[in-house]
Amino acid sequence: MRDFAYHRATTLEQAGPLAARAESAILAGGTTLLDLAKCDVVRPAEVVDITHLPGLADIRADAESLHLGALVRMAAAMRHVAVRAACPAVAQALALSASAQIRNMATLGGNLLQRTRCAYYRDPASFPACNRRTPGSGCAAAGGVTHHHALLGTSEACIATYPGDLAVALVAVGAVIEIGTRWMPAEDFFLLPGETPHREFALEPGEIVTALCIPASAASRRSAYLKLRDRASYEFASVSVAAGLELAADGTIADVRLALGGVATIPWRLHAVEAALTGRHPTPATLREASLLAMQGATPRPDNRHKLDLAPRLVHRALEQLLQGDAA
Amino acid sequence: MPPTAHAAAPAAAPPAALPQGSPVPNRPITLFINGHDHVVMVEDRTTLLDALRERLHLTGTKKGCDQGQCGACTVHLDGQRVLACLTLARQAEGSAIATIEGLAGADGTLHAVQAAFLAEDAFQCGFCTPGQIMSAVACIREGHAGSEAEIREYMSGNLCRCGAYPHIVAAVQRAAAALPSEASS
Ligand SMILES: Cc1cc2nc3c(=O)[nH]c(=O)nc-3n(C[C@H](O)[C@H](O)[C@H](O)COP(=O)(O)OP(=O)(O)OC[C@H]3O[C@@H](n4cnc5c(N)ncnc54)[C@H](O)[C@@H]3O)c2cc1C
Numbered sequence A: 001m002r003d004f005a006y007h008r009a010t011t012l013e014q015a016g017p018l019a020a021r022a023e024s025a026i027l028a029g030g031t032t033l034l035d036l037a038k039c040d041v042v043r044p045a046e047v048v049d050i051t052h053l054p055g056l057a058d059i060r061a062d063a064e065s066l067h068l069g070a071l072v073r074m075a076a077a078m079r080h081v082a083v084r085a086a087c088p089a090v091a092q093a094l095a096l097s098a099s100a101q102i103r104n105m106a107t108l109g110g111n112l113l114q115r116t117r118c119a120y121y122r123d124p125a126s127f128p129a130c131n132r133r134t135p136g137s138g139c140a141a142a143g144g145v146t147h148h149h150a151l152l153g154t155s156e157a158c159i160a161t162y163p164g165d166l167a168v169a170l171v172a173v174g175a176v177i178e179i180g181t182r183w184m185p186a187e188d189f190f191l192l193p194g195e196t197p198h199r200e201f202a203l204e205p206g207e208i209v210t211a212l213c214i215p216a217s218a219a220s221r222r223s224a225y226l227k228l229r230d231r232a233s234y235e236f237a238s239v240s241v242a243a244g245l246e247l248a249a250d251g252t253i254a255d256v257r258l259a260l261g262g263v264a265t266i267p268w269r270l271h272a273v274e275a276a277l278t279g280r281h282p283t284p285a286t287l288r289e290a291s292l293l294a295m296q297g298a299t300p301r302p303d304n305r306h307k308l309d310l311a312p313r314l315v316h317r318a319l320e321q322l323l324q325g326d327a328a
Numbered sequence B: 001m002p003p004t005a006h007a008a009a010p011a012a013a014p015p016a017a018l019p020q021g022s023p024v025p026n027r028p029i030t031l032f033i034n035g036h037d038h039v040v041m042v043e044d045r046t047t048l049l050d051a052l053r054e055r056l057h058l059t060g061t062k063k064g065c066d067q068g069q070c071g072a073c074t075v076h077l078d079g080q081r082v083l084a085c086l087t088l089a090r091q092a093e094g095s096a097i098a099t100i101e102g103l104a105g106a107d108g109t110l111h112a113v114q115a116a117f118l119a120e121d122a123f124q125c126g127f128c129t130p131g132q133i134m135s136a137v138a139c140i141r142e143g144h145a146g147s148e149a150e151i152r153e154y155m156s157g158n159l160c161r162c163g164a165y166p167h168i169v170a171a172v173q174r175a176a177a178a179l180p181s182e183a184s185s
C-alpha cells in the first residue's frame, strides 16, 4: 500500500474541505478504501477519518420516515428494531452482506460507495485497461471472464456490476440520501457508466453523505430481500431482489417496489415489472408474467446468461413470499 | 506492502529513522492492547495487523489474505470483532484492543473457547485458529451460537483452508454451552 497521511476529523466543517483536496479520500470503516488502496486501485495521498464526526450515527424513526446516520455500522442497523419494523428489506440486505467482522466495521454511508468487485478493475498490475479506473484505457472485462459482470445498464465502456446489497433495498423503497444540506433520491445517486464509468456517484469532491432516509410506507413495512450466491454466505449476490408490497382492501396490488442486485451496473429498479403488477390481482399467472419483464433490455454474455432465468424467478419468489406473509 | 518507488528520492536529508520511500514519518501512538498501553512507532498507513505483528511482535494474529477476505486477522476493538488488516493502527488509537494473546488467564488457564478447540480437535494446520477463536468468542457473546446453522452463518467470515469446519462448529457449540451470551444474560 502506498503511503498516505491520516487525519482524524472532528467536525463536518473541518472534514469537507480536507476531503475536497485533490488527492484526499474519505475514510469511514475502511473496508473498501483500504482494500482498494492495497490493490493500488485508489492512491490517496491523505485520508480523512470521518468516524469521529458527532451526530452521524443515529437511528431515528417517526411517523414520516426512518433516518439512518451515515456512520451507523451495518451490524447496528441490521439488528435495530426500528429498522426491522420500518423496512425489513434493509435489515435483511445488511444481514446477508459480507461477514460479522465487516458488518461491525463498515458504515452505511461507505456501504453505498463501495466499488465494483470486477476482477479486472481490482488488478491494475495485470490489467492496465479499465475505463472505470483509468478513463479511456479500454475494458479488459469485455473479452474476459464475465460470470460476475452486468447484463443491465452496461455500456461499451464498462460492464462492471454494482456489488452492494443495501443500496438495492434503498432504491426499491424510494430512500433519499442526505448530503449535508441537500437531498437526492437514492435512484439518482448511482450513475450509469455510459461513456464516463469513472463517475460512479452523484457526489462532488469533498461532499459527505450524512444520512439515509426511508419514507414510511406500507410497501416498505412489508418488504423483503432475497439473495442468491455462489456460496452459502460471505459472498456478493449472484442475483438479489428487494421487494415491497401493499395490497388494497379489494386484494389488488396498491403499491409494489422491486429492485435487482448482482446483475446491473447500478442498483436496478424494476419499473416495468412494478407497472405490470400495480392495480392487478396477484394471481400466479400475473406474478409470473410480470416477473418475466425483469431482465427486459438485458445484454447477456457467455458466462452470465443463466441470470436471464435466475432473476425473474427470484422476483417471482420474492413476491410469493410477501403474499404468503399476508396469508399467515 | 512494499515501499513505493515514486517517492524514493528525498529532496532534503531525512531523519535516519525515516523508512525509504516514505514521505510520512513514523510517529509514536499509544495502543491499549490486552489491558496494557503500548507505545508504538507507526506510519499513518500502517494497519493494526502490521503494528501488532511487525512492531509489537504479537504474532498470534495472523495475516492470511490482507484484504478482508479470510478472517485470520480477527481481533476485538471495544469488544467487537473486526479485521485488523483493514483497520489502520491510528484508527484503533483510543480503543480497547483484544488479541488472542490476551485470551487465556494470567495463570495460563485457557479460555473456554480455546479449551473447546482443543477438546474438539478443531484445526489441522492451525493458521486460521487464532482468528476462528477470536471470532467465536464474539459470536457466542453476541448470542449467535444457537444452532449449527446459526454458527455457520455467523462464523462465515473465518475461512479454514484445511476444512476443519465440522470440528470448529462443534467447538463453538461446546464453548457456547459453557459461556453466557448477551442475548441470554
Ligand atoms: C470480503 C468482503 C466481502 C463483502 N461482502 C459484501 C456483501 O456481500 N454485500 C455488500 O453489500 N457489501 C459487501 N462488502 C462491501 C462492504 O460492505 C463495504 O466495503 C463497506 O460497506 C464499506 O463501508 P466502509 O464504512 O468500510 O467504507 P470505506 O471503505 O471507509 O469507504 C468506502 C468509500 O466511500 C467513501 N465514503 C465513506 N463514507 C462516506 C461518506 N459518509 N460520504 C462520502 N463518501 C464516503 C470513501 O471515500 C470510499 O471511497 C464486502 C467487503 C469485503 C471486503
Ligand code: FES
Binding pocket: B062, B063, B064, B065, B066, B067, B068, B069, B070, B071, B072, B073, B074, B083, B084, B085, B086
Ligand atoms: S488477513 Fe485480514 S481478513 Fe484475511
Ligand code: FES
Binding pocket: B122, B123, B124, B125, B126, B127, B128, B129, B159, B160, B161, B162, B163, B164
Ligand atoms: S486449520 Fe488450517 S486453515 Fe484452518
